Amino acid sequence: MNWQELLDQIQQGDIKALARSISLVENEHPGYETLLQSVPASPAKIIGITGPPGAGKSTLVDALIGLLVNAGKKVGVLCIDPSSPFNLGAVLGDRIRMNEWYTHPDVFIRSLATRGSMGGLHPKIIEITDLLKAFRFDHIIVETVGVGQSEIEIAGLADVTVVVVVPEAGDEIQTMKAGLMEIADVFVVNKSDRPDADTFVKNLRQMLAPAFSKHYNEVPVVKTVASLKEGIPGLLDIILHLLQKSHLNDKNFWLLAERAFYLIQQKRMKDISKPELKKQIETSFQKSNFNLYRFIADNYAE
Numbered sequence: 001m002n003w004q005e006l007l008d009q010i011q012q013g014d015i016k017a018l019a020r021s022i023s024l025v026e027n028e029h030p031g032y033e034t035l036l037q038s039v040p041a042s043p044a045k046i047i048g049i050t051g052p053p054g055a056g057k058s059t060l061v062d063a064l065i066g067l068l069v070n071a072g073k074k075v076g077v078l079c080i081d082p083s084s085p086f087n088l089g090a091v092l093g094d095r096i097r098m099n100e101w102y103t104h105p106d107v108f109i110r111s112l113a114t115r116g117s118m119g120g121l122h123p124k125i126i127e128i129t130d131l132l133k134a135f136r137f138d139h140i141i142v143e144t145v146g147v148g149q150s151e152i153e154i155a156g157l158a159d160v161t162v163v164v165v166v167p168e169a170g171d172e173i174q175t176m177k178a179g180l181m182e183i184a185d186v187f188v189v190n191k192s193d194r195p196d197a198d199t200f201v202k203n204l205r206q207m208l209a210p211a212f213s214k215h216y217n218e219v220p221v222v223k224t225v226a227s228l229k230e231g232i233p234g235l236l237d238i239i240l241h242l243l244q245k246s247h248l249n250d251k252n253f254w255l256l257a258e259r260a261f262y263l264i265q266q267k268r269m270k271d272i273s274k275p276e277l278k279k280q281i282e283t284s285f286q287k288s289n290f291n292l293y294r295f296i297a298d299n300y301a302e
């Protein structure tokens, strides 16, 4: 494998080379680290879009792509489907929602199944976004369904995290508070064509108040009707403003630390599997005096 040639092709804007490199990294093709280690630093930022299933994330992304492409930008989009790779529902949904962009030369869209990784995100998500950066996209958007861990993890990946909710989710908002509320840089209340939208926005602002007692004013709440492309320019302005601001504080370094932590964790855990652990424990149990701490000290000493 000539990794340098592949990287050159990616940097020259060869979409096929990009798609191929993603597959190679996904499959951990021998030597793929060489490619990643050669990717030069890039100023491209990651916009994370998360929220409950069906909130209108893909419709919103579709509208954001439209604005960015019109402004002459190149956009890379990753849609992460937390369900099994056999559930094609969400992938098909992305296809339909972003149909217009699948063949556009300035847009690249890829759906990734999480394949039951530890958290909610795709196990190679950091690496794949770095490949998109090598392609010199101006903007990279990552859509994840906010269930379980994924919404927490997206905050460690994205430079700006947009949380999309819908007016009817009144009860849900209480339960997701701990997760989604803390990670949101911007709240989008989509489907604001619904009659109870204003009440919902008011409730959301109130709910944000205790959580962000000091700076809740800093978390904007934007009303949109993604299906009619309403409210999208305002949202994009806020996102771009926040991206710019993230240059100025040390959030950058926290994000890099977060990503490094994740990558180190993956590397260290690489050869450890639960079924294998169970087998070893069973064997060791049959000997005598099983002790979990001694088992670990004996078998997994640093």
Ligand SMILES: Nc1nc2c(ncn2[C@@H]2O[C@H](COP(=O)(O)OP(=O)(O)OP(=O)(O)O)[C@@H](O)[C@H]2O)c(=O)[nH]1
Pocket (backbone or CB within 6 Å): 052, 053, 054, 055, 056, 057, 058, 059, 060, 090, 093, 094, 097, 145, 190, 191, 192, 193, 224, 225, 226, 227, 228
């Ligand atoms: N009424 C209304 N419907 C909307 C709006 N935005 C999206 N929808 C519809 O909501 C449905 C779900 O939209 P998606 O964009 O697929 O939602 P999603 O959050 O990406 O869904 P998943 O990726 O499956 O979690 C679709 O039928 C959209 O047409 C909106 O602002 N108002």
Ligand SMILES: [Mg+2]
Pocket (backbone or CB within 6 Å): 057, 058, 059, 090, 093, 094, 143
């Ligand atoms: Mg979607």
